[in-house]
Structures are given as C-alpha cells and as structure tokens.
Amino acid sequence: MKILVTGGAGYIGSVTVWELIEKGHSVFVFDNLSQGHRQAVHPGAELVVGDLADKQSIESFFKKHEGIEAVMHFASRALVGESMRYPDLYVRDNIVQAVNVLDAAVRFNVERFVLSSTANLFGRSSSKPIDEDAVIEPASPYGESKAMIERILKWYEKIFGIIFCSLRYFNAAGATKTLGEDHRPETHIIPLLLRAAAGKKSMFTIYGDDYPTPDGTCVRDYIHVQDLAAAHVLALDALDKGTCFYNLGNKRGFSVKEVIDTACRVTGRSIDTSVGPRRAGDPPVLIASSERFRKEFEWKPRFTDLESIISTAWEWHNRFPNGYQDD
Numbered sequence: 001m002k003i004l005v006t007g008g009a010g011y012i013g014s015v016t017v018w019e020l021i022e023k024g025h026s027v028f029v030f031d032n033l034s035q036g037h038r039q040a041v042h043p044g045a046e047l048v049v050g051d052l053a054d055k056q057s058i059e060s061f062f063k064k065h066e067g068i069e070a071v072m073h074f075a076s077r078a079l080v081g082e083s084m085r086y087p088d089l090y091v092r093d094n095i096v097q098a099v100n101v102l103d104a105a106v107r108f109n110v111e112r113f114v115l116s117s118t119a120n121l122f123g124r125s126s127s128k129p130i131d132e133d134a135v136i137e138p139a140s141p142y143g144e145s146k147a148m149i150e151r152i153l154k155w156y157e158k159i160f161g162i163i164f165c166s167l168r169y170f171n172a173a174g175a176t177k178t179l180g181e182d183h184r185p186e187t188h189i190i191p192l193l194l195r196a197a198a199g200k201k202s203m204f205t206i207y208g209d210d211y212p213t214p215d216g217t218c219v220r221d222y223i224h225v226q227d228l229a230a231a232h233v234l235a236l237d238a239l240d241k242g243t244c245f246y247n248l249g250n251k252r253g254f255s256v257k258e259v260i261d262t263a264c265r266v267t268g269r270s271i272d273t274s275v276g277p278r279r280a281g282d283p284p285v286l287i288a289s290s291e292r293f294r295k296e297f298e299w300k301p302r303f304t305d306l307e308s309i310i311s312t313a314w315e316w317h318n319r320f321p322n323g324y325q326d327d
Helices: 011-022 055-064 078-084 090-106 141-160 190-199 226-236 254-268 291-297 307-321
Strands: 004-005 026-030 046-049 070-073 112-116 163-169 170-174 204-209 223-224 244-248 273-278
Touching: 011 026, 011 070, 011 226, 026 055, 055 090, 070 090, 070 204, 070 226, 070 254, 078 090, 078 141, 090 112, 090 141, 112 141, 112 226, 163 226, 170 204, 170 226, 170 307, 190 204, 190 254, 190 307, 204 254, 223 226, 223 307, 226 244, 226 291, 254 307
Parallel strands: 004 026, 004 070, 026 046, 070 112, 112 163, 163 244, 170 223, 204 273
Antiparallel strands: none
8 A cells, every 4th residue: 555654754754664664665754854753764664754744835746756555643842831831833744734734635636535534632631541532621731732633533524535543642652772752842752761760861841740640740651652553554464444532541640759669670770750749631530441442453563561661661762872863
C-alpha cells in the first residue's frame, strides 16, 4: 500500500514509518521539520518537506505522487501547557492542517485515514482506565482540537466516504535502537528526567504535588512508542471493517513521583527535584484503557512495565547523547 504519513519525521510518526516499511508498505513522509528530524526518517521512505498549513503544498504532493491509498496523520501541535497559553495555535492550526490534508485526500480519492489522537479528550479525572464510551470532555485546547478533528472526520465519512480510525493515547515513551524522543524544546517527563540524570539539566520540576492522588502528583499511563506504532499499523489494516475509535494504554497509571523513582533505578543516578505550580489543563488522573483494541486485534504490547520502557529511552539517550544531529 502507498501511504502518506504526515509528521513522519517526528517521534511517534518516525517509529510508525519504520513499522510500515518493515511490513512492506511504500511510505511518503510529509513534515515541516519544526519538531521532526531528517535523521529519524527511514531511508526507504521519501521525505517531502512541506507545511500542511499551505493547502497548495499538500495538493502539489498528491499531484506528484499518484496512487496514495491511505493517510496516517501525526502532524500536530501537541503540548497541553502551551495550548492553555496560546489556544489559537491549537484550535486553529491543528484543525486547519487536518482539514487541508483531508480535502486533498478527498480530491485525490484517498479513502483511508488514521488519526493520531489523544486521551486528553477525556478531561474528567478517573481512577479507573477510561474506555471508548467515556464522555468526551477535553481538558485543554489541545484536547479540544483533536475532538473537533474527530467530529470533522465523521462528516467527511458521511459526505465523502472517508473510512477512518482514531487512536487515543496519552504518554508515548521509550525508544527503539535508532529512534528516540528529541523535542526542541523538550517538555516531556521521561526525556527531561534522563537529561537530569545525565547531568545536562540541574533540576527536574514537579508541576504540582497537591493533587487528589496517593502521593499528590499526577497519574498517567505510559505506552512504549514501538507498541503504539504497531497499533497504528494494525488499525490501518482494519479499516476495511469501517470507522473505529480506540483508546490505547497499559492498563495502569504511574504518578510523577513513581516515574522519577523508576528513572533513578534505571539510570543508577539520583535526580534532584523541585516542586512548581500546577500546569493548567492537567487532570489529576488519566489512564486510557486498551481492552477493546487488545481483544479485537489480539494486540499484546511488548513493553508492559515502566522500567523496561524507561530503559529503552536511557539506552537511546546514551547512544545519542546530543539527540539527532541533522538540524
């Protein structure tokens, strides 16, 4: 199958591209490289540098590359905290870019669409894993943008026959041997902890320790990026069954303090921490159930415990202490 992966030079997108190529698919990566890296793109994929905000740019891609059969849409602004400060960047940019690629897909008769979504759709905190029937109540403009894209996809299905799947997950983590997490700037908990353990960051800040959780810090689930990529490929293969929504998680959550303790064990180093104010848009507990996906696809994640997930990230960090060097 010929597949377009938007954001395919980014963290999750790049690992998914490798999974797709390993399965024998022909892959094209469309990325503006604002958060992606050339070095992360599989050598067997064709990288097209462009911006989805430019409607002509994505349409030119489809004109040049005939026969695209599916789109996997990862390109997105994805920082909860930033979305609470600059909501326009999310409720405008994320949605406009998704609509631009959808319009191009319709024009060039591409009927399959996989959306990389988020568990931030579910702003209501719950100590139990959240399934697909939970009420959608976004916790931030970022979550709202994904919720709106899902609603738009429903209309494109009804009007144009787009068959789509939306995968909702929270914290992707870990690394493969060659692909890891390297955002500029970095805001995610595990790479920040590893930088602190490596002496590249003097202090790790805990954003709030007065939440209604056992140790006062936020609780989240963590899913290995390779397991997440495999789930995206399975979802793509299942689009013949029709439109679908799935929540993806690891069945249990870990508090920020538990993640810190695990990172210290994995690295064998102490990590200095400080406590800062809560970040707007952070629910106390957010755990996404994956029972439906596991049952329907016999999906069995390879990395099921936090220590193994962080270990792969630490190994990548040690191999690439300065991250990607192509930018």
